Structures are given as structure tokens and as C-alpha cells.
Amino acid sequence: MASHKILVIDDSNVIRNMVRDMLPKGNFDVLEAKDGVQGLDLIRQERPNLIMLDFLLPRLSGWEVFQQIQANHELQAIPLVLMSGRKEEVTEKLQEPFEYFEFVQKPFDQKELIDAIKSAMAKSKRRPAPVATMATAATGTAPAGDIQALNEKIAKMQTEIDSLKKQMGQILAFIKQKLK
Template sequence: MAGHKILVIDDSNVIRNMVRDMLPKGNFEVLEAKDGVQGLNLIQQERPNLIMLDFLLPKMSGWEVFQHIQTQPELQAIPLVLMSGRKEEVTEKLQEPFEYFEFVQKPFDQRVLIDAIKSAMAKAKRRPVAAVTAASPAAAAGAADSNADIQALNEKIAKMQAEIDGLKKQMAQLVAFIRQKLQ
């Protein structure tokens, strides 16, 4: 059994295989997910040592998976490498410099991947540990309800942001079409 679990969440089989092939042999167990829902389930079940997350995914976007990770202190501690073919999609939602995770632009080579993994691990170690305190059962239940409410709101925000992004794209297409007709 390998010492470290790396979860690669990407809808591209090519990228998942490429990452698997670029990692040093024998040291890693590579888990794979082809969409955000499957990826989030594997994060919760397997507790990987590293997450490589594509930003654009079916079913649940990488942005939504990222937001979910940020709501869970025990998941925040896992080193994270965000991947995307277009960095501007990431920086539109997350401001640089990326303090607690690493970003790698696709396509990437083995050196870039290994450097990104090392950087993500160093950044995760620098992240402040969220305080987890023992509380009364009633307070814990209230906190769980609050977390569920926050998570539900974050999911709604992410869906609304996706709709806004879709509307922006449609608007840009409409403006381009009108400009073309006016010429």
C-alpha cells in the first residue's frame, strides 16, 4: 500500500492519467474522480494527503468543491492544487496571491506538477489551524445547524455565480452579434 493518497479530480481521463504517470512510482496511491460530486465524496471518505482539483467540472464545479473544503477545518488542512486551462477563471473568483493553495495552468509538465505539489504542501503547513473546541451537545447541534445553513447558502451563492457567469457569456455573445450586424 502506498504511503500517500493523492486525489485527482478532473473530468478529463487524459489529465488524470497524465498526473498518475508524472508522480514518482510506488510512493502514491492515486484516487480519481471525474466530477465534483464524486470528488467531494472521495475527499470525505478517503481523506487524501493531497487534492488536485480541476476548476471546471461537471455536476459540481471545482469552485463549489473548493468552497465546501473551505467550510470544513479538517479538510482545509489538506494540501490543494487547483488546475485550469485558463487562470483568469480562477483569479476571477479567488484573488492572487494564492495563500493556502497552489495553482497550476494546464497543460503542465512533470517539473511544474512536482513544484506545485511541494508548494501546496508548504502552504498547507503555514495555514492557521482552525480552533476546534469541545462544546456542549446543544452548542454542537447549533453549530452543526449553522454549518449546514452556511453550506446551503454557499451552494446557492455558487449556483447564482454560475448563472451570472452564464449570463455574462450570453451578453458578450449578444454584443458581439450586434456589433457584427452593425458593421
């Protein structure tokens, strides 16, 4: 029986098979998903030991899958390798250096794949445990002070958003006036 579950989320059957073929035989159970929705379902059902995620996917993009993984403290702990044929697509949304996940550019060879997996596993161990989760585990609920502080931040951000919307409206009105 395989000791590690690796989930490969990629719309390309060629990439999914290539990853399967490049991994050492017998050590890995490779799960496959051809789009982001199927990938998220498998992440939640199977709790893989590693996720290999293509950045451009149908139905739910790799970026959206990444965001959902980051929003869940349990899923954040799973080592992650992002894959893309164009690194600039990834760096548009995520700043380098990639602190808690690894990136591998397609096409990659076996050494690059293995190095990316090792690096992703090391990086995931460096991720600090979320403080709110530890407090929640100890008490069974989130501390009221934390919730109140978050609600205050939300209210402040909403005020800023409303102000920016007003400014944008003023700018648009000014531009329309100048174009007449």
C-alpha cells in the same frame, strides 16, 4: 503499499492519467474522480493526503468543491492544487496570492506538477488552526458568545441586504420611468 493518497478530480481522463504517470512510482496511491460530486464523496471517504482539483467540472464545479472544502476545517488542512487551462477563471473568484493552496496551469509538465505539490504541502502547513474548532474540541460545544456574535453579524448582514434590495428596486423603478 503507497504512502500517500492523491485525489485527482478532473473530467479529463487524459489529465488524470498524465498526473498518475508523472508521479514517482510506488510512492502514491492515485484516486480519481471525473466530476465534483464524485470528488467530494472521495474526499470525505478516503481523506487523501493531497487534492488536485480542476476548476471546471461537470455536476459540481471545482469552485463549488473548493467552497465546500474551505467550509470544513478538517478538509481545509488537506493540501490542495487547483488546476485550470485559464488562470483568469480562477482569479475571477479567488484573489492572488494564493495563500493556502497552489495553482498549476494546464498543460503542465512533471517539474511544474511536482513543484505545485511541494508548494501546496508547504502552504497547507501555514494555515492557522481555527480558533472556534479548538474551543469546540476543548468543551465539546461552541462557546455561546461566539454563536451570539455570529447571529448578530447575520442579522446585521440581513439588514444590509434588505436595504440593498430596496435601493435596487428604486433604481430599477427610476430606470423604467426614464425609458418611458
